[in-house]
Amino acid sequence: MNKGKSYIRIITIxxxxAIILTVFSFIGLGFSESLFRFLTSLVAVLLAESVVYGYCIFWLRTAGSVQRTSPVLLSGAFITGIYAxxxxxxxxxFDWLLELSPLWYAAVQLLILLMGGITLAVIGIYGWNAGSEEQQRQRSMQAFRQHQSEINEISALASSWKNPETEQLIKVLNNLRDQFKFSDPISDPSLYATEDIMNQQxxxxxxHVKLLLMTNEPHENWQAEINEMADSIKATLERRNRELAALK
Structure with a gap:
């Protein structure tokens, strides 16, 4: 964090x-025949330097929050460099060599500004959408791993049960765990309702397993109940996988 602040301080200096040097350079070169064209050049160059500075600050603040540099960020830097x-x-x-008409020259600089701004805006919108999709993927993977973690926790809990039927219970839970292992962890927003049902199941x-372990003598139909719950989870998971495959 301190390293990033020091970089920002250096870039600001x-x-x-650069701003001071640009202003004095323009004044030192003298006014051109057209004051309007001179001011247009000065404002355009100062604006370009400000855009480059702003993007450098944006880069430092954004790159520090991600593990690797985004292609969108690199594209924005390339467009900013081309614009400047x-x-x-x-x-x-057009100003110093050809001495273009002031209005035409202003139109050229305005066109460059508009093209650069529109291109950066398009890249920014694309990057925002891509970032939102990436966040959704990360959330879905996190939720799926949470399901797997809870199944593992249930299996670990079942293994501590001091009962002759422990092996049968663990077998059912391990089979359920394998179903999750071979499923796609990346989901889709349209499947959140299905996954919420699975989470409740x-x-x-x-x-139910906790209550089962608390009893010394489980009731007669406990295996059927456990199998029914496991089958319900499998059915929901299979439905989720089918719907997910249809979306891809």
């Missing part, structure tokens, strides 16, 4: 120095 280069090149060519099974 460079930016301020376009502004500098047009100022040299797993919680019910967990509570």
């Amino acid at each position: 460079i930016y301020v120095a 280069a376009g502004v500098f090149a047009s100022a040299i060519v 797993i919680a019910l099974l967990h509570d």
Whole structure:
């Protein structure tokens, strides 16, 4: 965090120095024949430097929160660099060399600004959508792993049961665990209702196993009840997998 702040401080100093140098350079070169064209070039170059500075700050703050650099972030940096280069090149060519008509020159700089802004906006929207989808995938994987973790917890709990039927109970739970092992962990928002049902079924099974272990002599139909709950979870999981496969 402190390292990121020091980088921001250094970039800010460079930016301020660049702004001062740009202003004095323009004044030192003297006014062109058209004051309007001179001011257009000055404003365009200062704006380009500000955009580059702003994107550098955005990069430092965003890159620090992710493990690897996003392609969207790299694309934005490339577009920002192209925009700044376009502004500098047009100022040299159309203002100082060709001395283009002030209105036409202003139109060129405005066109470069609009093209750069629209391109960055499109990349930003795409990146936001991609980020939202990635967050959804991460949440779905986390929820699926939570299901697996709870099944493992139920199996571990069952293994501590001091009863001749323990092996049968563990077999049912291990079979259920294998069903999750071979399922796709990445889900879809349209399946959240199905997965919520499955979550409730797993919680019910967990509570039932806890109650079973608390009794010294389990009732006669406990195996049928456990099998029915496990089959219900399997059926919901299979339905979830079928619906997920149909969406892909």
